[in-house]
Amino acid sequence: METAALISKLNKAVPGAVLQKARFGRGGKHAIWIEARSIAAVAEALSSDPELRLDWLENLSVAQLDEALLLTYFVRSRQTEVVAVLRATLALKSEDELVDAPSVRTVWPMAVPFEREASELFGIRFGKGKRETGILPKGWRGFPLRKSYVFPQEFFQIAHSRPSPVGTSDGGSRDA
Amino acid sequence: MLETLRTDLTSWEIGPYHGALPGPMRMKLRIDGEIIISTDLETGFLHRGLEKAFELHPWPATVAYADHLDPEAAFFGELALCLAVEEISGLDCPPRAQAIRVLLSELSRISAHLGYIVKVGRAVGAETLIHYVLRDREKILDLFELLSGARYSLNFLRFGGVAADVTEGFIERVLEVAELLRARLKEYNDLFTFNHSFLLRTAGVGVITRELALQSGLTGPNARAAGLAFDARKAHPYIGFDKLDFEVPVGRGEAGRLGDAHDRFLVRLRELSQSLEILKDVAETVPEGEFSRMRIDRDFEVPNGESYARVESSRGLLGCHVVSDGGRFPARVQFRVPTSANLTLLPEIVRGLAIEDLPVVIASLDLCLAEADR
Numbered sequence: 037m038e039t040a041a042l043i044s045k046l047n048k049a050v051p052g053a054v055l056q057k058a059r060f061g062r063g064g065k066h067a068i069w070i071e072a073r074s075i076a077a078v079a080e081a082l083s084s085d086p087e088l089r090l091d092w093l094e095n096l097s098v099a100q101l102d103e104a105l106l107l108t109y110f111v112r113s114r115q116t117e118v119v120a121v122l123r124a125t126l127a128l129k130s131e132d133e134l135v136d137a138p139s140v141r142t143v144w145p146m147a148v149p150f151e152r153e154a155s156e157l158f159g160i161r162f163g164k165g166k167r168e169t170g171i172l173p174k175g176w177r178g179f180p181l182r183k184s185y186v187f188p189q190e191f192f193q194i195a196h197s198r199p200s201p202v203g204t205s206d207g208g209s210r211d212a
Numbered sequence: 213m214l215e216t217l218r219t220d221l222t223s224w225e226i227g228p229y230h231g232a233l234p235g236p237m238r239m240k241l242r243i244d245g246e247i248i249i250s251t252d253l254e255t256g257f258l259h260r261g262l263e264k265a266f267e268l269h270p271w272p273a274t275v276a277y278a279d280h281l282d283p284e285a286a287f288f289g290e291l292a293l294c295l296a297v298e299e300i301s302g303l304d305c306p307p308r309a310q311a312i313r314v315l316l317s318e319l320s321r322i323s324a325h326l327g328y329i330v331k332v333g334r335a336v337g338a339e340t341l342i343h344y345v346l347r348d349r350e351k352i353l354d355l356f357e358l359l360s361g362a363r364y365s366l367n368f369l370r371f372g373g374v375a376a377d378v379t380e381g382f383i384e385r386v387l388e389v390a391e392l393l394r395a396r397l398k399e400y401n402d403l404f405t406f407n408h409s410f411l412l413r414t415a416g417v418g419v420i421t422r423e424l425a426l427q428s429g430l431t432g433p434n435a436r437a438a439g440l441a442f443d444a445r446k447a448h449p450y451i452g453f454d455k456l457d458f459e460v461p462v463g464r465g466e467a468g469r470l471g472d473a474h475d476r477f478l479v480r481l482r483e484l485s486q487s488l489e490i491l492k493d494v495a496e497t498v499p500e501g502e503f504s505r506m507r508i509d510r511d512f513e514v515p516n517g518e519s520y521a522r523v524e525s526s527r528g529l530l531g532c533h534v535v536s537d538g539g540r541f542p543a544r545v546q547f548r549v550p551t552s553a554n555l556t557l558l559p560e561i562v563r564g565l566a567i568e569d570l571p572v573v574i575a576s577l578d579l580c581l582a583e584a585d586r
Contacts, residue, residue: 061519062299092429095520095548097533108533110520110548114426114440117447121520146429149552157263171256171585180264 039066042120045088049081050074060121067108072124075107076138082111082120083143089113090120093140096150098158100183103128105135105158111144126160131184132177139163157181221249228257232335232571235581246567251559258585266545271297271371271512274542279365281547282583284327287320288525289583290369292532293545295450295521297371300536301514303505305451309373311498313451315386316359316368317523318487318494322393323352324526325480325487328578329400332477335575336413341404348396351389358382371512373504383495390491397484405478406467414477415468418561418573422471428557432528432550434577437463437479438471444524456493458486473576480578513540527551527578551584 039057046054046068053074060067070078082090095110109122126135139162141147154160155168159179175192178185189195227238236257242249262281266274274293281289291313298305305313326349333341353363358379360368368375404410420430425438435442443460445453461482463475516538523530528550535544554577562573 061517062302063519091426094429094529095531095533095546097520097544097546097548099533099535099544099546101535101543110531110533114442144429145427146553146556149556170254171259173256180261185264 039068039120042088042118043068045085046070046078046081049085050077053078058123065121067121067123069123069125072107072126072137074138075109075122075124076140076143078122079109079111079140079143087116088118089115090118091115091144093144093147093150096147096154098154098160098181100128100158100181101125105160107137107154109140128182131182132159132179134159134161134167136161139165220244228254232574234331234574234577234579237581241567243567248562248565248567248570251562253555253558255555255581256585258581260586262586263545263547266542268541270510270540271514271542272508272510274545275369275371276365276367279367280582281549281586282525282527282580283364284580285320285324285526286365287316287369288523288530289532289547290366291317291451292521292523292525292530292547293534294369294371295523296519296532296534297514297536299519299521300517300534301371303372305373306502306505307452307499308377308501309503310451311494312374312378312503313369314453314456314494315491315498316366317451318490319352319355319386321487321526322484322491323349323356324578325484326352328480328526329477331575331578332414332473332572333404335571336410338404338410341400344396344403345400348393351392355382355385355389358385370504370508372506372508373502375504377503378498383498386491386495390488390495393484394488397481397488401481405481411467411474413569413572414472414474414576416472416474417468417569418473418565418576419469420471420557420561424557424560425471428553430528430550430553430557432525433479433483434476434554435528436461437475439463442529444522444529448522450521450523456490458490461486473572476576476578511540513538514542525550527580527583528553547583547586549580549583549586551580554579555584 043054053070055069057066057068082088090111090113092112092114094112097108099106105126107124112119126137137160151162152168155162156171158181161167222243224241224243227233228236238254240252265277275290278289278293279286326345329345330342356366357363359382360366420438422439425435425440439462441460441462446460461479463470463479467474514536518535520533531548533546537543
């Protein structure tokens with residue numbers, strides 16, 4: 037299904053949710069930008085539409101661009117072969133403050149591990165729940181995948197960064 | 213007077229390190245007698261900050277990091293990353309390099325599936341089979357060594373091709389090994405697949421229903437065993453899989469129920485057979501020509517942009533979302549790994565299971581904690 041037809045369906049089902057259509061990658065594919073607060077309603081509309089039946093959240097990727105988190109939902113149907121890319125942005129208020137986004141796990145149950153990872157590593161609170169934990173050790177501070185993250189020198193008095201025994205490298209890696 | 217066994221509810225903790233587990237994870241079980249009532253999973257013990265590490269290293273160094281996503285089938289991480297970067301950069305891969313990539317892809321799948329047979333064999337106590345299969349997997353690891361110098365983490369792909377041309381005699385040895393394994397597959401099948409004691413341990417055990425597979429976003433051989441025929445090599449063909457003739461085996465519930473541990477084993481055996489066919493077809497027709505479009509130096513830059521590549525790893529759909537801000541370092545590399553879905557449904561399928569079946573079910577799922585925690 038063409039992206040334009042998809043947008044037209046979304047405009048009818050969730051008026052005002054679609055912000056724009058933008059290119060995704062080089063291959064003529066498109067992403068549909070949606071308002072972050074409408075993510076759950078858009079997910080419901082896409083999943084329940086009999087022509088689309090976008091019932092499978094294949095992937096949820098989060099990236100930080102400047103002062104915003106970019107959420108990319110790769111969605112597809114097991115029945116109709118329709119594939120779509122949805123996008124939403126969340127503005128970051130400060131370096132160590134959680135940001136809120138609606139959860140899509142009631143529509144797409146497979147979203148659980150994706151949301152859990154993004155919650156912990158980017159500091160996103162999905163739905164009404166708390167920030168989830170499970171990857172990082174208990175008591176770990178900060179959101180490691182945010183650009184502003186500063187690597188701690190120690191954790192519970194265990195040092196885990198030490199000077200290089202061969203001196204500084206000549207640009208082989210970006211400073212952590 | 214009748215004596216009855218008192219079966220109170222008990223709590224067990226298995227892990228984080230235990231022989232029955234596929235890697236470091238903790239299972240908190242509630243057990244009634246010998247029946248598992250509920251399970252809580254704790255993972256994250258193998259979190260290395262891998263996706264963050266990508267952002268801290270120049271593009272050419274990221275290939276070696278992609279190797280560490282799944283140590284048992286390292287090639288697929290490399291491939292997903294390279295395909296994504298090549299799409300952003302507009303680099304195409306020469307036909308000879310494509311053929312070498314297909315060979316490596318299927319050799320990796322065979323190696324991983326043979327490793328799977330070993331895991332399942334160990335869980336059911338089939339020691340003889342383990343030795344036979346490990347002996348044969350060595351031949352695949354020898355091929356990796358002959359090609360790249362490494363047996364596990366190959367670090368052999370480069371953006372726009374492969375690191376080197378095939379070594380002398382490699383193609384011939386691939387054909388020899390494919391021929392040998394074809395005969396051995398029949399042996400494994402005769403010895404094991406419908407062996408009475410193997411059926412008792414696997415048939416009807418650890419069933420993943422089609423609905424559960426759909427709900428959890430399951431992919432790969434485990435989903436195919438449950439009746440979902442999705443395979444990224446067919447749905448989103450890459451490196452020339454669209455030109456190859458192969459089938460995607462799905463579960464049939466031959467010995468127990470559709471989607472049980474036995475089906476998962478059988479699907480992998482059949483996939484091995486398909487991979488051997490692909491190997492033979494490709495090895496006989498590797499085109500002449502260059503193996504790489506350009507030499508990638510340490511100052512290699514990827515243009516501003518993004519892409520999402522999908523490959524079918526030995527465990528399922530492996531996605532790689534790459535974002536570049538135009539510099540020498542990636543802005544973001546994110547992986548969609550197949551093990552996450554398996555971990556989500558694990559508590560569901562072990563509920564009601566006898567404790568003795570737990571190691572078999574865990575082995576039959578082919579979990580990789582390294583990729584799930586990354």
